[in-house]
Amino acid sequence: MPFTSSDIAKIIVAIILPPVGVILERGCGADFLINVLLTILGYIPGIIHALYIILKY
Template identity: 75%
Template sequence: MPFTCSDICKIILAIILPPLGVLAEKGCGVDLLINIALTILGFIPGIIHALYIIFKY
């Protein structure tokens, strides 16, 4: 499945501030809360989770 411009923007958001990337992909929900918790616990796990959410959906 090819990437679109919005996917690239979401990936950049996920690297800079992971919850914004998840918010742009899935909206406000459980995935956003999980990502916020992971970002607070460690920045790298938040990035990994955000990229996983973006690539999965």
């Protein structure tokens, strides 16, 4: 599965602000709320979760 320019942009946004990357990919749902919680608890887990969501879907 090749990356598109929008995927690359979402990855860059996810590194800077993980919840924004998730909301761009999946919308405002359970994944977004989980990512907000992970980002509050630790920035790195929020990034990992955001990258997982972007690369999975």
